[in-house]
Amino acid sequence: MRPLTRKGAATRQRILEGAATHIREHGVADTTLDDILARTSTSKSQLFHYFPGGREELLLAVARVEADRVLEDQQPQLGDLTSWDAWEQWRDRVVERYRSQGGQCPLNSVMSQLRGNTPGAQAVVTELMNRWQAEIAAGVRHMQAAGQIDPGLDPDQAAAALLACIQGGVLIQLSTGRTTHLEAALDMGLAHLRAGRPPSF
């Protein structure tokens, strides 16, 4: 797949973005290849030309796009958790992101449609989780260095727990439509970070 003219790359990109958008709007189950072709003004042969693996390969590519977007949507806050104020802003950002998405989670949706749990699909999510957790952990370490969080706390452990709080909150929102659990869990997680911190503050 070395040769890829400018035109070809553009077409591939158009298909990918069109697929992602259609999935966001209608869900994976209600997204057929023909839907994507119609929306992007492309033909079957083009889709299979750029995604030889067909639907599966395309969905995986969409998953990667969505995974990247998850982290992007949390920037710049996620990358700069250097004060309690920043943590609070990040918290609000996360809640707002999922609230506005309103009971939709393209990534979760795509994942569940990928054959069983393809190794490739698992890898995409696992890597997302790793990166996400690493950024949170970095924030925890920074706060510890600044003497705002108890140095005895294990940053990775805390980050893992916080990440689970978010995932669970979002998952529950998928069914209930409410962000109450997400907020409760996040607040508890932040309270835990604050707890037992040096009394000097």
Add this chain to the structure above:
Amino acid sequence: MRPLTRKGAATRQRILEGAATHIREHGVADTTLDDILARTSTSKSQLFHYFPGGREELLLAVARVEADRVLEDQQPQLGDLTSWDAWEQWRDRVVERYRSQGGQCPLNSVMSQLRGNTPGAQAVVTELMNRWQAEIAAGVRHMQAAGQIDPGLDPDQAAAALLACIQGGVLIQLSTGRTTHLEAALDMGLAHLRAGRPPSF
């Protein structure tokens, strides 16, 4: 559907259990009606006789079965969170249950295959969450009454957060195959319950 002879009820039950089992073993995506028929030695007409709504209705019924099972698997601990020891045992029980399930969550799997998010499907999960949270909250209240948890803590809020911890931990396990996040989140949740409790203990 008033008349339902013993034989009929047995057949219906056989189909339901066969479907649930097959889904647990192969996942929803790889479960066709024909698979279920073959496994349960029944015919198309029987399936549609007892589940006029077809696949959708059957999956919903399976979802209810699995939802019930989730809570049952946590008993008797979940219903008797009256000491720190009981809470710990419950924690271990939850972790063990999902560890043994090994990266499978029949309920989540079934849910994601139900048309978009059918109201009926949402109702099943929402009710499960409500019952689950209520049991946890009851435990919190009991501990408060016994003076083991800070009375200032909102039981429902805490239960909601704890529930999200579990959901998130399990969700992450679906991709990573590890229960580390589940354990970290649960431990953090329990630590939060203990925090700020009356110093008399």
Add this chain to the structure above:
DNA sequence: CATAGACTGGACTATAACGTCCAATTCGGA
């Protein structure tokens, strides 16, 4: 400007799965 190979259109095939239908059989109460 010529050519090889990338790119495109869209008709066509394959098939997997759900759901329908009806005739045959069994069941349970009167």
Add this chain to the structure above:
DNA sequence: TCCGAATTGGACGTTATAGTCCAGTCTATG
């Protein structure tokens, strides 16, 4: 025992959608 209703078997119809194929057009490069 007898009859209407419940139950059953399985062939058949229908549809939706992924994937194939090939002929025709465009593009980059020598």
